[in-house]
Amino acid sequence: LLNDKGERFMEKYAPDKMELAPRDVVARSIQTEINEGRGIGGKDYVHIDLRHLGADKIMEKLPQIHELAWKFLHVDCRTEPIPIQPTAHYSMGGIPTDKDGRVLFDGKKEPVVGFYAAGECACVSVHGANRLGTNSLLEASLFGRRAGKAMRKFLAEYEEFPELPADSAEEAIKEVEGLLSANGNERPVDIRAEMQEKMMAKCGIFRNAKDLGELKTELKELEERYKKNIKLDDRSRKFNFDLIEALELGHMIDFAEIIVEGALNREESRGAHYRVDFPKRDDKKWLRHTLAWKRDGKIEFDFKPVVITRFQPKERKY
Ligand SMILES: Cc1cc2nc3c(=O)[nH]c(=O)nc-3n(C[C@H](O)[C@H](O)[C@H](O)COP(=O)(O)OP(=O)(O)OC[C@H]3O[C@@H](n4cnc5c(N)ncnc54)[C@H](O)[C@@H]3O)c2cc1C
Incomplete structure (x- = not known):
């Protein structure tokens, strides 16, 4: 990650982990550089430079990044750095559920019968205040699967579905x-x-x-x-x-x-x-x-x- 002066600024903020520090730390560091006038050309972005990886490795390991930068910005990341800025990319929190995807009415214990949620909309409480990289897979795949299994079991066992009130819609x-x-x-x-x-x-x-x-x-x-x-x-x-x-x-x-x-x-x-x-x-x-x-x-x-x-x-x- 480089600022307008070409400095690898994460050295200042997270000298051990550098760019691989957790995303909240990296996002704050980028925003600080921008706020203090060291965004590229004084603007609201910095650069991520992938060129040290070499063209072959970029195309082999990061073809989607290459495609994104090219499609949206006409930047070829094999030969140029990519402009980036922080953005909201996940909702930490959501509909409270237990570990089988059952929605909890009071957010604590009481399930709403027959109501399930899984994925980013749900909050099983695995992320706390900071979802780490790749962990939405945990929410979507693992708890999605658990919720699916629980729903199947519920449908097989639950017999008395109440009548919906006529004015429910x-x-x-x-x-x-x-x-x-x-x-x-x-x-x-x-x-x-x-x-x-x-x-x-x-x-x-x-x-x-x-x-x-x-x-x-x-x-x-x-x-x-x-x-x-x-x-x-x-x-x-x-x-x-x-x-x-x-x-x-x-x-x-x-x-x-x-x-x-x-x-x-x-x-x-x-x-x-x-x-x-x-x-x-x-x-x-x-x-x-x-x-x-x-x-x-x-x-x-x-x-x-x-x-x-x-x-x-x-x-x-x-
Ligand atoms: C820029 C960015 C980068 C990311 N990078 C990563 C990463 O590197 N690693 C990682 O693990 N996660 C990453 N994530 C997060 C991850 O992509 C999401 O958490 C995950 O895709 C959420 O999946 P989901 O199925 O729960 O929800 P979604 O993918 O949002 O699916 C919800 C679906 O419900 C549909 N829908 C909404 N309302 C209704 C309705 N009323 N009726 C019917 N359908 C409806 C929507 O159209 C949508 O298709 C990133 C997110 C962003 C934005």
Whole structure:
């Protein structure tokens, strides 16, 4: 990884592990270089240079990286460094489940009968605050398989499926109809872009109380605009991506609000959650999971302890 001066800057931040330090550490290091004006040409990216591997090895071991850089940037990484910047690439946390994918109603013990989740949307609690490289395979493949097996067993054994209430789809129908008939003057895609930009700037790599507080208010405003002022370009009832994107946006705003409020509450730094105003990890107060619910527009929090088994938490040093 190189900055504008051609320095291999990870030497400063993680002299032992260098570029192979955990991704939260590398992401913060890159962002620090950018924030302090050492991005390439003073811009918001640095370089990853693969040329030392040689063209043959790049094509043999990293053909997808070569293809990505070429397709998106027209950069041939055999002969040029690739511009990169940090991004959100995983949701640590998610729908609380047990190790068989059963969704836990209270986030702790009580399963919702017949409801399973696995993969990135779920939280079995294997990652903590920092998913390590390749470990989404664990979530998707291992716990996906366990959830599949548990579902098969459940279907074979469970006999008394309750009747669904006649109005069980009512809320969803109301939501869809509301979006299809919405008559405002903003496109959901514009609200989404604004939300993404704000989340990245104020709830991204570096966080602080002031930014998070402002963001909380800004998200409320975006939510209001979403509820009162959107309009879909496509109002058809078949294959309508506009509608799907609008539905997703509503859910994304809910999640953004929960993430921001959770980040504001957690006055410490842990894994990918880095508070500039609370840079130390605080195990005494915060070695616990946050559970969040949004009910009637209000976010409620609860907590559950982290189960420590073989490895005791210790200070991270690289
Ligand atoms: C840039 C980047 C790099 C990554 N690199 C790595 C890596 O090197 N190693 C690693 O282990 N992990 C990596 N990950 C993470 C990994 O790719 C994901 O965690 C994993 O693919 C998630 O798989 P999933 O099946 O749980 O979810 P997804 O792949 O997100 O699948 C969910 C599916 O559900 C569909 N869906 C959503 N809503 C609905 C609905 N209402 N009805 C029907 N379908 C719906 C979606 O269209 C999607 O197809 C990376 C992620 C990113 C973004």
